[in-house]
Amino acid sequence: MISEVLSRETCAACRFCCAFRRQSLWELPVFSDEAVAKLSRPNGYGAAGFAFRNGRPVLDDAYATDDPEEEAPCPFLDPARGCTLGEDEKPFDCRIWPLRVVDRDGTLAVALDPACKAIGAEPPEKLVALVRNGLGKRILEYAAAHPEIVVPWRDGWNVLESGQVPVRSD
Ligand code: SF4
Structure with missing residues (x-):
């Protein structure tokens, strides 16, 4: 929605807002019911299905250490390409960030x-x-x-x- 101000390329190179510390999990974007239904099942994003809790991706098993500063990436973040989701699935939060x-x-x-x-x-x-x-x-x-x-x-x-x-x- 604001791509004329902030390009996809800039976001893909940064990815700051796509990784979360444990104490920041409330900042995870909320997915629409339709997106949750689609992404919870086998889907076109190369997965058998993603886990969600209250509309947010579950990151419980994504941390490798007990360090509270460790950040776990959103499961839809590709390290090279940035967000892999299409506009239909991308949460509103992420579209306006x-x-x-x-x-x-x-x-x-x-x-x-x-x-x-x-x-x-x-x-x-x-x-x-x-x-x-x-x-x-x-x-x-x-x-x-x-x-x-x-x-x-x-x-x-x-x-x-x-x-x-x-x-x-x-
Ligand atoms: S859905 Fe996409 S833009 Fe939003 S946090 Fe996840 S990887 Fe980032």
């Missing part, structure tokens, strides 16, 4: 996660324009229907779009 939907005092907002090494904490003008020219509203609409992608607000994040969309409680 490094944009995140945050719960800011009970209202949803689209913010830039400063952890992205390619973009950093300051949003480029092109990204701001993309979000304010429609993408932000589409993201907020999706998040209102899929509250599982909403993350807590963190100080220092730049908000690019804030709507009057209350956080759903159910």
